[in-house]
Amino acid sequence: MPTFAIACISAFIIIICAMYYLRFSTHKHTAIFLFIIRSAAVLLLVSVFFEPVIKLYTLEHDRGKITIMLDVSKSMGLFRPDSLVKKMLAALSSPSNGASRKIPKVRVLCFGDSLRMAHEFSHFAFSDCQSYFPSSASKELPGSDNSIIIISDGNWSNPTLPDAFIQGNYCFYLPLDNFSPKSFLRAECISFQSQIKHDSACFASMAFHGFKKSNAPLEITASEGSKKLFAKVVKSDSGYFSDTSVIRFPPAGPGRHCYSIKIRETPDSLYWQMHFLCQVVPGAFKAYIYCAEPSMNKRFLSIALAGNTQWEICKATNGAKTDALFFLDWDDKARKEFLRIKPSGIAVFIGCLPKKNQSYITPDSFGIIALHPEDTLATSLARMNLPPPSQIAIYSPQSSDYLMINCITKNKKDKSRNYDSLPFLLTTNFDNRSALILTARDIWKMEFLPLSVTENETSSFLFNITEIARSRLCSGLNRDFFAYPANPEIYEGDSCMFELVLPPEIVQADALLSKSTINFSVSNNSGKLTDTTFIAQDFNASGIQMLRLRPFQAGTMIYKAILKTGGNNLVVIDTMIVGKNDLEFSIAGQNTSLLNQLAIPLDSTELKKIRAAAIGETFKKKQPGETLTFQIRQSWPVLALIILLFVIEWIVRKKIGLDQ
16 A cells, blocks of 8 residues: 555544544543543554565765775885875875864775775785786776875886776876885896898997996806807996996807896896897708799799898809708709708709699689798788689698698689688698799799789798798708797796707608607706606707796706607707796885876875865765665554553543543
């Protein structure tokens, strides 16, 4: 029943009771008491019958809101902010002028590795490894708070300023003093030459900076294996330092060379190390083109090779060895010409396969498919809008092949099949030689049509193909086995990535590659930390195999790699240093230039104003407080109370004689 109907019934009954008792001229006070008793009993009886729900609302003064964004990353520990934070929280949370109610609501949001609410204000642990200032997407961030106070050094991991939720609020930041920096060293190889000629020196440019407490100089050394090639002493006083250096490596023989650069400062235990490969090429590579008869393909391929100074086209002289042999046809004579390729050379098959029986399809449509997301070659070829080749050789990939690019084709005459995905460009091994296979025929069309539009030699189709062959030749020059950390800086908690550079005679021989194993171990003063053995594999057609190991504790490690192949063992032994995760300590103080873009510096006067504003402005307003909800139900206690009220009324009426 609606509330209005219940109220009308109750009012009607109360009016009747009032008219009944007010007719007595004597015992006025007793009549009023009996009227109250009768009305209460009747109201309870009606309420028990309808069982209404009663809600009581309270109004209270709104308390001011102050949100403190506290940075709990490791770098904050350099400022010793514990006592400062506690004093500020005590000043904000204390009663004002003895009025215990007038205390603003203060909440603390801690940010670093994540954003979370702080429930205990007695102690804060500054131990997060990163410092990410939260964005507006976080649910716990303040909405319409009166004030936001940022307690941070401002050295955040955010790439941009996260000021979306700060807009519309009064935002302040707390200046931090008592900065006590720790020693650190950061270095970067700005540039290095990954490929040089055999009679040229190799140069690497270094930039380094940091902080140290001693006056000891920095020692820069460069070496190849155990042979020291460069040494330099950089003098610097205690405190912050920043400098650059150019390292010169002397001319070396053809092949790959693994160089290491080390920067060390002993008193402060500063250390930095990196490795990089430098390819020394012996001038121009000799190339020969085999074609059963003169063709446009041979003409365009010759033009592409002649236009690159790193290639030298050989004449058809019997017995002359060549670095690269380009096959446009495959027959018995081509099989004999194959013997002219050097052991470290490469065979390039264009539009043909090294077998007698070959099958081809004639596509009506054509498209490039990248098999590896990081492959920039496929993207470059796709942008050329290459025309469909006249034919594509059908090649069945082997387990040892490295497919670089597939092509998608369709033949309108064959309506039973939709689009086919076929190998287009791949690297493999053939007869103990490195091989590159391009399955498209009549490549001169793929060379001529894009060039007629762009007239850009670097976007030439054949230029890209010959560059792949040249890079394979470069990787096959060395006869050494290398193993080194892929990242120059390794910290505890990070997985260790190693690059293993395999010799070309293993990569180019399938039988030898499948029987070659690598034993890799890492040890420290306590003994071996890891020891694993696996089969050598050439995953990316570059002769480099990647190895990922679990994280290690901080300290100096010795790693050892043993390549077992054909009865020979190639061994690499070197040291690496796993540092403590101290990137947060690599700061030069509070980043006030960034904080000034978001907030206003906070002092004792501003703190009092914030507290006064949070109390004075918001306590004038009232907002709904608590809501009390209860329901009168039919129960024995309520029935007993109704009977008791009627009994009291009857006794009083009898006593004063109202019923006479």
